[in-house]
Amino acid sequence: MMKELYILLAPVFWSIKNDFIRFDRSFYKKIFFYTVSSGIFIFIITKLLSIGMVKLQNLSADVFNVLLIKGYSLIFMLIFFMQIVNGLVISLNTYYQSKELEVLLTSPVNRTSLFFSRLFETHIKASWMLIIFGIPLLISSGLLYHTSLIYYVYSLSLFAAFSIIPVNIGIGITIFLSNIFHIRRLKKYLLSTGIVAVVLLVTLLRIFKPERFVNPELFANLTLFISEIKTPSFILLPNRWLSESLFNYLGKSFSSNTLIFISLLCLTSYITTVFLQIIFKRHHYRGWRLLQEGDITLKGERLQALLITPAAKGTMISKFVGPLMRMLDTQSRMFIKKDLLYQIRDEKNIHQILILLSLIIVYLFSIASLPLNWDYYAVQLKYIISFFNLGLILIIIASLCSRLVYPAVVSEGNFLWIIKTSPITPKRYIRTKFLFFFIPIFALGQLLTIVSTFSIGTEKIFILLEVITTALLTFSLVGLAVVFSISDLKSVKEQTKTGSTAYMLISVFLILFTLALEVIPVFLYFLKEAGKGAFTLTAWIAIGVMISVLFLVNLAVTILSIRLSMKKIGNLQLS
Amino acid sequence: MIEIQDCTKRYGELIAVDNLSLSVKESEIFGLLGPNGAGKSTTIKMMVGLIKPDSGLIKIGDYNISKDPINAKRIMAYVPEKGYIYEKLTAWEYLTFISGLYNLEEAVFKKNASEYLEIFGLYQWKDELIGSFSMGMKQRLILSAVFMRDPKVIILDEPHNGLDPKGVRLLKDILFKLRNEGTAIILSTHIIAIAEQICDKIAIINKGSVVAQGTNEDLRHYAKSSDKNLEDIFLRLTSDYEGSESL
Numbered sequence: 001m002m003k004e005l006y007i008l009l010a011p012v013f014w015s016i017k018n019d020f021i022r023f024d025r026s027f028y029k030k031i032f033f034y035t036v037s038s039g040i041f042i043f044i045i046t047k048l049l050s051i052g053m054v055k056l057q058n059l060s061a062d063v064f065n066v067l068l069i070k071g072y073s074l075i076f077m078l079i080f081f082m083q084i085v086n087g088l089v090i091s092l093n094t095y096y097q098s099k100e101l102e103v104l105l106t107s108p109v110n111r112t113s114l115f116f117s118r119l120f121e122t123h124i125k126a127s128w129m130l131i132i133f134g135i136p137l138l139i140s141s142g143l144l145y146h147t148s149l150i151y152y153v154y155s156l157s158l159f160a161a162f163s164i165i166p167v168n169i170g171i172g173i174t175i176f177l178s179n180i181f182h183i184r185r186l187k188k189y190l191l192s193t194g195i196v197a198v199v200l201l202v203t204l205l206r207i208f209k210p211e212r213f214v215n216p217e218l219f220a221n222l223t224l225f226i227s228e229i230k231t232p233s234f235i236l237l238p239n240r241w242l243s244e245s246l247f248n249y250l251g252k253s254f255s256s257n258t259l260i261f262i263s264l265l266c267l268t269s270y271i272t273t274v275f276l277q278i279i280f281k282r283h284h285y286r287g288w289r290l291l292q293e294g295d296i297t298l299k300g301e302r303l304q305a306l307l308i309t310p311a312a313k314g315t316m317i318s319k320f321v322g323p324l325m326r327m328l329d330t331q332s333r334m335f336i337k338k339d340l341l342y343q344i345r346d347e348k349n350i351h352q353i354l355i356l357l358s359l360i361i362v363y364l365f366s367i368a369s370l371p372l373n374w375d376y377y378a379v380q381l382k383y384i385i386s387f388f389n390l391g392l393i394l395i396i397i398a399s400l401c402s403r404l405v406y407p408a409v410v411s412e413g414n415f416l417w418i419i420k421t422s423p424i425t426p427k428r429y430i431r432t433k434f435l436f437f438f439i440p441i442f443a444l445g446q447l448l449t450i451v452s453t454f455s456i457g458t459e460k461i462f463i464l465l466e467v468i469t470t471a472l473l474t475f476s477l478v479g480l481a482v483v484f485s486i487s488d489l490k491s492v493k494e495q496t497k498t499g500s501t502a503y504m505l506i507s508v509f510l511i512l513f514t515l516a517l518e519v520i521p522v523f524l525y526f527l528k529e530a531g532k533g534a535f536t537l538t539a540w541i542a543i544g545v546m547i548s549v550l551f552l553v554n555l556a557v558t559i560l561s562i563r564l565s566m567k568k569i570g571n572l573q574l575s
Numbered sequence: 576m577i578e579i580q581d582c583t584k585r586y587g588e589l590i591a592v593d594n595l596s597l598s599v600k601e602s603e604i605f606g607l608l609g610p611n612g613a614g615k616s617t618t619i620k621m622m623v624g625l626i627k628p629d630s631g632l633i634k635i636g637d638y639n640i641s642k643d644p645i646n647a648k649r650i651m652a653y654v655p656e657k658g659y660i661y662e663k664l665t666a667w668e669y670l671t672f673i674s675g676l677y678n679l680e681e682a683v684f685k686k687n688a689s690e691y692l693e694i695f696g697l698y699q700w701k702d703e704l705i706g707s708f709s710m711g712m713k714q715r716l717i718l719s720a721v722f723m724r725d726p727k728v729i730i731l732d733e734p735h736n737g738l739d740p741k742g743v744r745l746l747k748d749i750l751f752k753l754r755n756e757g758t759a760i761i762l763s764t765h766i767i768a769i770a771e772q773i774c775d776k777i778a779i780i781n782k783g784s785v786v787a788q789g790t791n792e793d794l795r796h797y798a799k800s801s802d803k804n805l806e807d808i809f810l811r812l813t814s815d816y817e818g819s820e821s822l
Contacts, residue, residue: 031821334675338664345663345704358595422676423648574625575586575617 004110008117011100030172038132047137047144053144053317069263070245072137076239078167079133085172086126089190093118095174095284096183105288115280119171119273126167134159138246145250155246158262164243164269168276175279178287186395218237241265328432331424335432360396360448368455383522386458389468391515393452394473397445398507401481405437406500416489416574426566430482434562438478449527472554473514477507479561486565489572510557517546517553520575531547576601576728576759577622582631584617586785591617592628593783598726599759599776604750606774607763614783615763616656619732622761623653632727635728649677652726656733656763663803666697666716669705673720674810687723694744695719712735722749729753731762735769771805781813791819 019027057064087487095101095118104114138155140494145151177186241261325333343349367389412419419429449470454461481503490497577599584592592614599605607615609703620626621743622633624644633640638647661669667688674684692698695715705713714737718820729750735743750760765772770777771791778788787808794808 225647330675330678334672337675338661338668338672341668342661342663415661417625417653417655417658418660418673418676420625421648421653422673423645424676571627574620575625575676 003216004113005116008113011122040125041132042136042139045133046139049081049136049140050143053140057144065247065251068245070140072246073239074136076162076242077127077237080264082168082240083126083166085190085194086129087122087167088174089170089187089194090122090125090167091171092183092187092190093176094118094125095171095280096288098176101288105285111281112277115277115284119168119276122171123164123167125169127163130159130163134163141246141250143292147250151249154249158242158245158265160486161265161269162238162396165238165265165272168269168272172279174278175276175283175287178290179283183287183291187265194535197503218430219401238265238268241312302463314463323496329428331428332432332435335429336436338432339408339436346411348403348407352407356396356400356403360444363392363396364448364451364455365450375450377522381464382456382458383525386453386456386466387515387518389452389456390449390451390469390518391469391511393445393466394511394514395508397441397470397474398477398504398511400441400444401477401507402435402500402504404441405478405481406485406488408437409482410488410499411431413489416572418575420572426570427533429569430486430562430565433565434478434482437481438474441478442471442474445474449462459525464523465521469514469518473511476510476554476557476561479558479565480506480510481547482560483565483568486568486572489569510553513552513553517550521546576606576636577730577761578632579618579633580632582621582628582633584620584621584626584628588600590783592621593708593779594631596631596785597724597778597785597788600753601727601757601759603759603776604754604774605761606770606777608765608767608770608777608809609763609780611765612670613780615780616732617779618684619653619730619763620763622730623651624648635709646667650727652721652724652729652772654717654721654729654731654734656736658713658812660713660717665702665704666692666708667701669716670720670723674723675793676726679724684723687725688719691723695742698755711739711742714738714811715742715799717748718749727758729758729760731760733763733765735764735766739819767806767809768795777805779809779812786812 053064053068056067134156138152138159142151142155174186181189210430241264245258245261245265248254248261325336328336446467449466450463453466458466484499484503524539524543577597579595582592582595583590595614595618595716597605607618609615617626620642620805622635624640627641635647635651638644638650640647642710663674670683670688670692674681674688679687689698692701695718696768697712697715697719700708700712705716708716714734714793718734719760734746738746747769750762754760754775762773776790778785779794780786787794789797791805794805797808
């Protein structure tokens with residue numbers, strides 16, 4: 001079996017060897033980039049951990065040990081769950097979608113060898129988490145206790161045994177789920193769930209405010225402080241076994257209990273591997289076979305389609321969208337319907353939207369959690385925050401255009417022959433594209449502006465200014481996104497995709513220009529509010545001029561973008 | 576119905592199409608035959624408006640494709656060599672989209688679309704995503720989208736790619752039927768047997784120019800080789816190939 005296992009793993013080693021000895025520049029660049037960035041990350045985290053630990057140690061030497069074990073246990077718990085997800089995601093590829101599986105599963109290879117070769121690959125691929133997060137934890141604790149090199153070997157071995165458990169659980173879940181869902185669909189669900197989980201985590205962190213623990217003096221007493229750090233410390237949890245094993249060694253209190261914890265770690269990792277092998281033998285092939293049969297269950301897509309296709313007559317969405325659509329001509333209507341269906345069914349878009357919505361929720365949550373009792377702060381601060389808020393909303397709109405409009409237009413590169421050979425004018429095509437993206441982005445921009453400005457408690461006149469600015473900039477930013485994406489509109493193979501970067505640069509420039517224009521009226525208003533000035537005729541003229549310039553610039557940018565897009569699409573040649 | 580006069584297209588130094596002229600009448604199937612890189616696809620792409628000619632005139636029906644592209648495209652249909660279609664739409668949604676682009680009446684669309692999906696054996700798959708279709712099924716869908724519109728001019732670039740023998744036969748029968756109903760059809764192919772069987776007239780293109788055009792008989796006459804088949808005529812006119820004896 002060992003020989004077979006070696007043969008199965010050989011391609012992995014040979015590929016790495018070939019990359020090394022053939023001096024492939026891109027490979028070396030990649031290695032350099034990852035080594036340097038991980039090195040910097042590990043160094044920074046180690047440094048921060050060491051500083052934090054020294055600070056806590058100064059609090060009280062007795063309490064420090066309790067806190068340290070609790071803190072490490074909490075981090076190990078997080079790593080444990082992250083490794084489950086890691087194992088789950090990586091095994092989708094190593095156990096199912098890997099191209100060589102077709103060859104391997106149709107060859108007379110022993111199933112056990114196949115299982116272990118895949119297991120080895122999954123664990124190696126999942127080990128980055130241990131390197132990135134584990135090393136700083138182990139080094140900083142080692143440095144704190146001035147320990148010998150043996151500690152690092154000991155702790156790394158324990159850490160590896162600890163990591164095997166969650167990765168095995170993750171692989172087991174994948175094999176189990178692959179018998180229920182199609183693997184491709186499972187991947188989509190996992191990505192979406194992952195994004196939602198990150199949002200929940202960030203929101204929870206904002207509620208929990210972990211930064212409080214760096215300043216224990218904020219708590220009324222030490223008992224309260226310690227009781228606030230609630231860590232799952234159930235005796236049967238592997239994070240407890242690891243933290244006990246490590247700190248018993250560091251604190252030189254190695255006992256029979258420590259040996260039990262080490263044995264539990266090693267035994268559990270062995271048992272999970274044995275169980276995983278049984279699950280693999282019983283259930284893996286069915287999931288893989290389902291994958292080969294193709295994803296023919298289109299219930300999800302059908303459901304999405306039902307919302308907007310004619311079959312959806314009478315639904316909420318059709319009641320809302322229907323009258324709007326009837327205002328358009330047939331060609332535009334068909335384009336919008338097609339784009340709507342296409343965007344909804346593109347899982348990349350769903351993820352982009354989920355990420356963006358998550359960011360927006362976190363953003364609004366952060367704005368809402370700002371200290372709103374302005375008496376403590378200067379009036380100036382309110383205006384500065386409002387001004388930054390406007391800038392951030394405009395950046396969100398630009399990012400939305402860059403992440404949604406640009407890829408959506410550019411992805412049509414392969415289908416351009418349909419558009420170019422059909423009797424649709426460039427004007428109608430561009431107008432439809434513009435409208436399709438403008439309406440939702442405009443609505444979202446306005447919603448963000450109104451909610452955030454009300455949360456900050458800005459004056460009504462300032463809210464009006466922000467609403468107008470966001471509206472004007474939405475026209476320009478969507479227009480620019482359309483023209484830049486049309487510039488990159490070639491067949492997918494020929495696309496350079498530089499338009500997205502160029503778009504962001506121009507957008508940021510336009511946003512800064514707008515903010516610079518608005519500095520004067522805002523400052524004049526602030527002076528009036530602070531009781532240091534009044535709205536004179538000159539002030540009103542200055543405000544009028546600034547608003548007019550803002551309006552004209554954005555009008556010009558929008559019109560020019562649309563005209564240029566029409567010209568570009570008209571002149572586009574598909575060789 | 577299709578008129579190409581003195582068309583030239585250059586890509587830098589390379590002349591892809593050199594002063595090419597040809598015409599296709601109603602009720603005629605015209606074949607463009609030529610070796611790889613002869614300029615067949617460029618000629619077709621100029622006809623459908625995907626590429627602009629550097630000089631010359633192209634008329635579809637009564638419309639100049641450069642000056643009145645919308646009207647020209649209204650009466651014309653195009654089948655590309657490698658037709659990418661929206662993979663995240665179902666077959667029926669794709670046909671609905673195309674019917675909208677060409678402003679087909681709903682009743683006509685439903686009747687014709689169902690009929691052609693049935694003919695091409697796709698009706699049972701009409702609600703499945705195109706992404707799950709094989710290459711041949713996608714090609715059949717593109718053909719259904721073209722034929723359901725009942726266009727006056729049909730331009731096909733290597734339409735047999737990806738089709739199985741049944742599909743090839745089906746396409747041939749439909750093309751004959753449409754030809755008999757008055758449609759002007761132009762197709763490019765590198766399969767000489769197909770050109771010989773389907774086309775009323777053939778133009779042999781080499782290095783961007785028409786080296787010979789006419790019926791099969793005309794071509795034999797031109798090649799002064801009554802005993803040779805179209806394959807020999809084609810090879811003689813387009814290359815220095817002297818036959819298997821030279822191997």
